[in-house]
Amino acid sequence: xxxxxxxxIFMTSDKVFTMPSMKIIxxxxxxxxRQRVFIAPGxxxxxxxxxxxxxxxxxxxxxxxxxxGLYASATTIRSMRVIxxxxxxxxxxxxxxxxxxxxxxxxxGAPVYVYHEIVxxxxxxxxxxxxxxxxxDAIDEIPPGSLVVYSAHGVSPTVRAESRxxxxxxxxxxxxxxxxxxxxxIRFAKQGYQIVFVGHRNHDEAVGTVGEAxxxxxxxxxxxxxDQLLVRDPDKLAxxxxxxxxxxxxxxxxxxxxxxxxxxxAPPKDDICYATTNRQNAVTAIAPEVDVVLVIGSINSSNxxxxxxxxxxxxxxxxxxxxxxHLKSEWLAGKQSVMVTAGASAPxxxxxxxxxxxxxxxxxxxxxxxxxxxxxxFDMPKSLKKLAIVG
Numbered sequence: 001x002x003x004x005x006x007x008x009i010f011m012t013s014d015k016v017f018t019m020p021s022m023k024i025i026x027x028x029x030x031x032x033x034r035q036r037v038f039i040a041p042g043x044x045x046x047x048x049x050x051x052x053x054x055x056x057x058x059x060x061x062x063x064x065x066x067x068x069g070l071y072a073s074a075t076t077i078r079s080m081r082v083i084x085x086x087x088x089x090x091x092x093x094x095x096x097x098x099x100x101x102x103x104x105x106x107x108x109g110a111p112v113y114v115y116h117e118i119v120x121x122x123x124x125x126x127x128x129x130x131x132x133x134x135x136x137d138a139i140d141e142i143p144p145g146s147l148v149v150y151s152a153h154g155v156s157p158t159v160r161a162e163s164r165x166x167x168x169x170x171x172x173x174x175x176x177x178x179x180x181x182x183x184x185x186i187r188f189a190k191q192g193y194q195i196v197f198v199g200h201r202n203h204d205e206a207v208g209t210v211g212e213a214x215x216x217x218x219x220x221x222x223x224x225x226x227d228q229l230l231v232r233d234p235d236k237l238a239x240x241x242x243x244x245x246x247x248x249x250x251x252x253x254x255x256x257x258x259x260x261x262x263x264x265x266a267p268p269k270d271d272i273c274y275a276t277t278n279r280q281n282a283v284t285a286i287a288p289e290v291d292v293v294l295v296i297g298s299i300n301s302s303n304x305x306x307x308x309x310x311x312x313x314x315x316x317x318x319x320x321x322x323x324x325x326h327l328k329s330e331w332l333a334g335k336q337s338v339m340v341t342a343g344a345s346a347p348x349x350x351x352x353x354x355x356x357x358x359x360x361x362x363x364x365x366x367x368x369x370x371x372x373x374x375x376x377x378f379d380m381p382k383s384l385k386k387l388a389i390v391g
Contacts, residue, residue: 082364085282085341089348091275092376093175094119097152100173113142116151116204119345120301153204154178156211172383177273181240182212184267188238189213198253199242223256238265243273244303275344276303280310282371287314291335295320296350297343304343324353
């Protein structure tokens with residue numbers, strides 16, 4: 001910490017450094033505590049002799065001889081414990097989608113058009129915009145003959161038909177786990193099942209999935225909506241789920257479906273993606289140990305919002321922030337521990353910036369807690385490889 005900011009005097013828990021000579025002045029060391037001295041009103045006697053009216057002008061170290069002749073009184077505080085969850089941030093599907101747009105830019109240059117946001121993260125989207133990428137919510141807004149990238153959340157057959165009608169060159173960055181749900185819907189529909197989609201009806205993923213068989217799908221968002229369902233044949237009913245849904249929400253809704261429709265058919269394998277599950281499980285495991293949970297992610301990120309909800313289910317204060325600038329100091333007032341995690345579409349540099357502030361402003365001591373190692377990787381889509389060859 002800086003003793004006198006104009007003179008770059010810096011302290012650690014056991015040493016004081018004077019800059020730029022980096023002279024080391026030993027101080028009393030306490031391995032369990034960090035201690036501060038808040039400078040009382042007076043003058044800095046190192047060089048400047050300025051009047052010190054607040055804490056910002058001078059912070060020294062307690063239990064040490066005051067080598068600078070500053071007027072000081074000591075107070076002892078505990079360091080904040082910061083538990084960094086692992087896994088966090090980008091999943092394999094997001095990594096693939098972001099890499100696709102990067103590669104398209106390298107191969108063809110701007111402009112590049114993406115149908116919907118490539119992933120639901122403000123910083124990722126703004127970064128691509130600055131490089132000449134345009135994000136459109138309607139295919140008819142994209143100039144005929146242009147190159148279009150489909151977002152990680154998937155699109156309906158109607159969108160693909162509209163693209164072909166405008167002679168767009170298509171690159172499909174749909175997450176393979178979303179594609180899996182699309183294929184389940186197609187298969188169930190061909191077998192004559194009516195399908196219940198468990199998820200958020202206005203989410204891009206839901207819109208794309210429902211579009212695979214719009215006449216055969218019903219959408220439910222809550223257990224209460226299950227009671228209102230009107231089905232053709234309760235013995236010819238199946239369900240699929242949104243990949244980014246809260247595991248606990250999905251369990252409650254699926255439980256209600258099975259209670260009302262005992263013969264409802266489940267997908268061969270759980271639809272909620274591994275990354276969503278892992279990040280939610282980490283919150284469940286770690287949140288009880290801390291006072292506050294901070295989630296890096298954008299407000300339109302479904303999986304990020306589910307992390308906040310999971311923390312609240314554990315009885316903990318939780319906040320969703322786009323980046324460190326949205327962190328309010330009062331959230332951490334009087335708190336001794338915090339968990340940091342990030343949604344599956346949040347880049348890790350945003351997490352690091354948050355950690356830097358927690359260390360610098362709140363005396364945070366960071367420990368990484370790994371619950372499971374992720375090694376999933378998705379290759380570039382065939383549509384991009386084919387386009388790269390054709391040029």
